[in-house]
Amino acid sequence: MSPPPPLVLHLVWAPLGPRALRDFLASYRAHAAGVEHDLAIVLNGVGVGGAQGSSRQELLAELEGTAHRLIELDRPVLDLVAFGEAVRAVEHERVCLVNSHSRIRCEGWLAALDAALLQPDVGMVGASGSWAGMRSYAQY
Numbered sequence: 001m002s003p004p005p006p007l008v009l010h011l012v013w014a015p016l017g018p019r020a021l022r023d024f025l026a027s028y029r030a031h032a033a034g035v036e037h038d039l040a041i042v043l044n045g046v047g048v049g050g051a052q053g054s055s056r057q058e059l060l061a062e063l064e065g066t067a068h069r070l071i072e073l074d075r076p077v078l079d080l081v082a083f084g085e086a087v088r089a090v091e092h093e094r095v096c097l098v099n100s101h102s103r104i105r106c107e108g109w110l111a112a113l114d115a116a117l118l119q120p121d122v123g124m125v126g127a128s129g130s131w132a133g134m135r136s137y138a139q140y
Contacts, residue, residue, distance in 0.1 A: 003093065003094070003118070004092065004093065005035070005036045005037045005038055005092075006035070006037045006038075006092065006094035006095065006096055006110065006114050006117075007037065007038045007039070007040055007090055007092035007094070007095045007096065008028075008033070008037055008038070008039045008040070008095075008096045008098060008110065009040045009042060009071075009083065009086055009087070009090070009095050009096065009097055009098065010024060010028075010039070010040070010041050010042065010098045010099075010100075010102070011042045011044055011079060011082055011083060011086070011097070011098065011099050011100055012041055012042060012043050012044060012054075012059060012100055013044050013045055013079075013100040014043060014044065014045040014046040014054040014059065014076075015045050015054070016054070016100055017054050018054050018058045018059060018061075018062050020100045020101065021041075021054075021059055021062045021063075021100075022062050023103060024098070024100070024102055024103060024104075025062060025063070025066060027102075027103040027104040027105070028066075028104055029066070030104070031104045031105070031106060031107050031109060032107050032108065033108070033109060033110035033111065034107060034108030034109065034110055034111030034112070035110050035111040035114050037096075037110055037114075038069065038092065039066070039067065039068045039069070040068060040069040040070070040071055040086065040090060041059075041063060041068050041069070041070055041071065042071045042072075042073065042082055042083075042086045043056065043059060043070065043071070043072045043073065044073050044076055044077060044079075044082045045073075045076035046059070046072065056072075069090075071085075071086045071089050071090075073085055073086075079099060083097050094114065094117055096110060096113060096114075109127075113125050113126075113127060
């Protein structure tokens with residue numbers, strides 16, 4: 001019997017505006033995951049951020065046509081806290097955490113991560129393509 005599908009849990013930091021979610025979803029739609037999975041969107045910080053923040057309606061409009069589960073946090077929190085709260089709200093055994101700035105770049109991206117995670121004695125796998133460097137961090 002095969003294990004239940006993994007969950008892709010995408011964190012949306014609402015003060016970034018709808019573009020971050022739009023860009024993630026464009027990459028998500030463009031690159032097949034390679035394995036059956038569920039998608040959950042975590043709204044963090046909706047209602048904060050002033051004029052540049054996203055409203056709930058703007059974010060939901062970006063999600064139209066994409067099957068997903070919505071998790072809304074009661075208050076804005078840091079990323080790790082947000083992921084922790086979201087993971088406690090789901091029943092999936094395997095979860096792929098994806099932050100607001102993530103963009104998917106290749107076909108089979110989730111299949112590769114999931115295959116590694118299903119190996120004996122493996123509890124966590126990861127991938128990163130960070131923009132951070134000393135020069136870019138100083139400019140940021």
